[in-house]
Every structure is written in structure tokens, then in C-alpha cells.
Amino acid sequence: MTTPLWRTVFSIIRKDLRAELRSRELVSTMVLFALLSVLVFSFALELDRTARQEVVNGILWVTLVFASILGLNRSLATERELGGMDAMMISPIPRMAIYLGKMVGNFLFVLVVGLVLLPIMTILYNMVLIQIPLIATLILGVFGLASIGTLLAAMTAQTRSRETLLPIAMLPVIIPLLLVVIAAASTVLKGDDAWNWIAVLGLVDAIYAALGLLLFEYVIED
Amino acid sequence: MTEQPRPLIEITDLVKQYDVLPVLRKLNLTVHRGEFVALLGPNGSGKSTLLRLLCALTRPTSGEIRIGGWSLPKEINAVRAQIGLVSHKPLFYENLTATENLTFFGRLYNIPATELPDRIRQMLDEVGLIKRAHDLARTFSRGMQQRLSIARALLHQPDVLLFDEPYTGLDQLAGGILDDLLRKAHQSGRTIIMTTHQLERAEALVSRAVIIKKGVIGYDEPINPANPPNLVKIYTEVTGMVNAL
Numbered sequence: 001m002t003t004p005l006w007r008t009v010f011s012i013i014r015k016d017l018r019a020e021l022r023s024r025e026l027v028s029t030m031v032l033f034a035l036l037s038v039l040v041f042s043f044a045l046e047l048d049r050t051a052r053q054e055v056v057n058g059i060l061w062v063t064l065v066f067a068s069i070l071g072l073n074r075s076l077a078t079e080r081e082l083g084g085m086d087a088m089m090i091s092p093i094p095r096m097a098i099y100l101g102k103m104v105g106n107f108l109f110v111l112v113v114g115l116v117l118l119p120i121m122t123i124l125y126n127m128v129l130i131q132i133p134l135i136a137t138l139i140l141g142v143f144g145l146a147s148i149g150t151l152l153a154a155m156t157a158q159t160r161s162r163e164t165l166l167p168i169a170m171l172p173v174i175i176p177l178l179l180v181v182i183a184a185a186s187t188v189l190k191g192d193d194a195w196n197w198i199a200v201l202g203l204v205d206a207i208y209a210a211l212g213l214l215l216f217e218y219v220i221e222d
Numbered sequence: 223m224t225e226q227p228r229p230l231i232e233i234t235d236l237v238k239q240y241d242v243l244p245v246l247r248k249l250n251l252t253v254h255r256g257e258f259v260a261l262l263g264p265n266g267s268g269k270s271t272l273l274r275l276l277c278a279l280t281r282p283t284s285g286e287i288r289i290g291g292w293s294l295p296k297e298i299n300a301v302r303a304q305i306g307l308v309s310h311k312p313l314f315y316e317n318l319t320a321t322e323n324l325t326f327f328g329r330l331y332n333i334p335a336t337e338l339p340d341r342i343r344q345m346l347d348e349v350g351l352i353k354r355a356h357d358l359a360r361t362f363s364r365g366m367q368q369r370l371s372i373a374r375a376l377l378h379q380p381d382v383l384l385f386d387e388p389y390t391g392l393d394q395l396a397g398g399i400l401d402d403l404l405r406k407a408h409q410s411g412r413t414i415i416m417t418t419h420q421l422e423r424a425e426a427l428v429s430r431a432v433i434i435k436k437g438v439i440g441y442d443e444p445i446n447p448a449n450p451p452n453l454v455k456i457y458t459e460v461t462g463m464v465n466a467l
């Protein structure tokens with residue numbers, strides 16, 4: 001009776017991509033915010049070469065975190081406004097599919113922001129950020145943000161003060177992710193081998209995703 | 223004596239409480255397959271709440287709901303595909319066209335890909351939206367949105383129709399179209415529970431009228447469409463025109 005999981009997940013991803021390609025509401029807001037953020041940081045911090053090397057990852061990830069919060073709030077708001085989430089909830093699909101579909105969409109949108117930032121920050125901070133291990137860190141880090149962020153956004157979307165609540169809920173929860181991401185990225189910029197850290201990052205992702213898969217159906221029940 | 227078939231919908235001692243005051247207080251109601259029930263009551267009497275409980279969008283505080291023998295909300299999965307809901311919210315996406323919206327929901331209901339485009343076209347034609355099939359839902363007027371909501375609710379040909387004020391925003395023409403759609407659904411044996419404040423309309427369509435009063439059923443009688451009772455009068459008597467708020 002229930003529609004197969006993967007068919008549903010793909011339908012939800014397709015729906016979100018299609019709506020986003022048309023309106024560009026999410027990605028354009030996030031990209032604009034991210035560009036302004038790195039620009040402001042570059043003016044605010046007068047940095048010599050070593051100092052820059054130390055903070056550039058911090059700037060990238062603080063920016064990505066806040067951009068993703070913007071995007072996640074928006075992504076769940078579109079589901080609430082006209083009742084799209086209710087419509088999915090009453091249809092014969094596994095609850096997990098809603099999580100996976102929304103999560104993959106959010107992952108792709110935030111990844112776009114990251115991929116826009118890398119070359120721009122390379123120029124702005126005069127540092128080579130386009131390296132395979134850094135891109136791997138970006139992909140896994142954004143995946144972590146999207147997987148735990150989708151869960152928390154679904155949760156806070158139920159509450160009255162949802163827009164303000166998401167950062168408060170999300171920032172503490174992603175501290176482990178940020179620690180590992182920064183460790184991996186700094187190692188890369190120092191010219192050392194970072195694949196151990198990247199493996200740990202994969203582990204953190206797996207834990208976040210497992211939490212999302214397990215808890216999502218409980219947080220969307222009202 | 224013939225055995226009475228088991229009711230399709232059985233609601234026993236249903237309590238729903240949002241904050242402090244209960245909205246539904248031990249409400250009992252059974253609906254048999256093929257019935258067309260008008261669910262009436264003043265603003266805030268709990269009609270929408272009851273419909274949301276029936277599709278497990280919200281959980282009962284206590285009491286039991288069964289549809290087709292399945293207990294809600296635990297076993298809702300068994301009956302989800304059989305329920306079609308029109309709610310106060312449009313239940314679609316404004317940045318998708320009418321066709322894209324219906325395609326998305328058709329897929330969620332596992333309608334075969336070979337059948338889906340035809341069914342969507344037919345559905346949009348029936349609700350009079352075929353000319354706007356490829357326009358974004360955000361460009362629709364209130365009534366057009368309502369038509370799309372109705373198309374979405376009927377697309378998967380559900381057995382149980384839960385329609386919450388489906389006439390809201392519809393013009394004369396669309397109202398007439400909905401009358402026909404509901405009549406057709408009723409004739410083909412579907413079970414319908416519809417809330418509405420248009421009592422004359424209900425009189426002419428439904429097979430049973432139920433009025434919620436103070437969280438329980440205050441009136442429940444079959445209706446003979448050939449000789450309908452005066453629902454306006456009954457409604458006024460039952461509710462006493464009290465304000466439920």
C-alpha cells in the first residue's frame with residue numbers, strides 16, 4: 001500500500017529542485033548572504049598571511065552555518081505555508097522519505113553556496129582553497145549540516161518562534177561537526193594529510209543522519 | 223435478520239484537547255460505507271479538528287478512531303491511500319504549476335506513470351482548470367486554488383472523502399461543478415464527510431446531517447434529498463445560535 005521509499009525520495013527531491021530552479025528563492029538568498037559575509041570578514045580582519053591561513057576556514061564555515069540556517073528555515077517554511085507538509089503527511093509514503101527528500105535538497109542547495117564561496121575566497125584571501133581534500137571536507141561538512149539541520153528545522157518549524165529557534169537549537173548541536181571540519185580543513189591548509197580527519201567527519205555525518213532518520217517521524221507529529 | 227455490516231468509520235469517546243479546554247469531549251460517531259455526511263457546527267466547534275484526527279494529522283487526547291477496522295493513528299498507514307482531504311490550507315506548492323503539483327502528489331500515491339498524465343488532464347478538466355494547467359499555482363485566484371485542492375484530493379480516487387468547507391471561495395459555476403463531483407462520488411459508493419456552513423447546499427446533497435455542539439454530537443439524522451428537512455431551522459434550534467468561542 002505504501003509508495004516505495006526511493007520513488008518517494010526522488011519525487012520530493014525533484015519537486016524541490018524544480019521549485020528552486022524556478023524561483024531561486026533559497027539559493028539566491030543564501031549566496032547573497034554568504035558573499036556579503038565573507039566580504040565583511042575580509043574588511044573587518046586585517047590579516048597577515050599566517051593569520052589568514054588560520055581564520056579562513058573559520059570564516060568559510062561560520063558563513064556556511066548561518067547560510068544553511070537561512071536556507072533550512074526557508075525550505076521548511078515553504079512546506080508550511082500552503083500545507084505541503086500536511087499533504088505529504090497524509091499521503092501513503094514512509095515518513096523517512098520526507099526526511100531524506102528534504103535533506104538531500106537542502107544538502108544540494110547549501111553545497112552550491114559552498115562551491116560558490118571556494119573560488120571567491122581563494123581570490124579574496126589569496127589562498128588556494130580549491131583542493132580535493134578541501135572539497136571533500138566541504139561536501140561532508142555540508143552533508144552533516146543538512147542532515148542534522150533538516151531534523152532540527154522540522155522540529156522548530158512546529159513552534160511559534162521557529163525562525164529564531166533554529167539557530168539556538170542548531171548551533172550547540174553542530175559543535176562536534178565544526179570541530180572536526182575545522183581540524184580537517186586546517187590540516188589541509190598546513191599541507192598535511194587530512195584524510196584521517198575526513199574519515200572522522202564521515203563518522204559524524206553518519207551519526208547525524210542516523211539521528212535524523214530515527215527521530216524525524218517523531219518530531220513532525222504534532 | 224440481516225447482519226449490519228461493520229461501520230467504515232467508528233469514533234468512540236473521542237477527546238481532543240489543544241490547550242486547556244477540550245474541543246471534542248467524548249464524541250461518538252459511526253459512519254457506514256457510502257454515506258454522505260454533512261458535518262455542521264458553529265465556528266470553533268471542532269469540525270476541522272475532527273477531520274484532521276480522521277487523517278491522523280493530529281493525535282487524539284483519548285478515545286478511539288477506527289477506519290475500516292484499522293485503529294488510528296497507529297495503523298493509519300493501512301488506510302492513507304484511501305483518504306482524500308480538502309482542508310483549510312490548499313495543500314500544494316505555489317512555485318509549481320497545477321500539473322506539476324498533481325504529478326508530484328500522483329507519484330506519492332503511487333499512481334502508475336502511464337496513467338498519471340491522462341488522469342491529471344481529466345481531473346483538471348473536471349474542475350475547470352485545464353486552461354491554467356501550466357500556470358504556477360501562486361498565480362491562481364482563491365477559487366482556482368480551491369479547485370486545484372479539490373483536484374488534488376480526488377486524483378488518487380480515494381474511498382473516503384474528508385472535505386473541509388470545500389465550497390469556500392468557489393463561484394457559482396465551480397460550486398455547481400463541485401456539487402456534481404460530490405454527487406458522482408456519492409453515487410459510486412464513496413464515503414464522504416463534508417463540513418460546510420452552506421446549509422441549503424448540504425440539504426440538497428447529503429444523506430445524513432450531523433451537528434457538533436459543545437464537543438459532542440448534538441444532532442444526527444438521515445436526510446432524504448427528495449424531502450429534505452429544513453436544516454437552517456434545525457441548526458438554529460440545536461446550536462441555539464450560541465457562540466462556541
Ligand SMILES: Nc1ncnc2c1ncn2[C@@H]1O[C@H](COP(=O)(O)OP(=O)(O)OP(=O)(O)O)[C@@H](O)[C@H]1O
Pocket residue numbers: 240241245263264265266267268269270271272
Ligand atoms: N492547532 C491548534 N492549536 C490550538 N488550538 C486549536 C488548534 N486548532 C484548533 N484549535 C481550537 O480548537 C477549536 C476547534 O477548532 P476547529 O478549527 O476544529 O473548528 P471548526 O469547527 O473547524 O471551525 P470553523 O467553522 O471556523 O472552521 C477552536 O477553539 C480552536 O481555537
Ligand SMILES: [Mg+2]
Pocket residue numbers: 269270271310386
Ligand atoms: Mg474549520
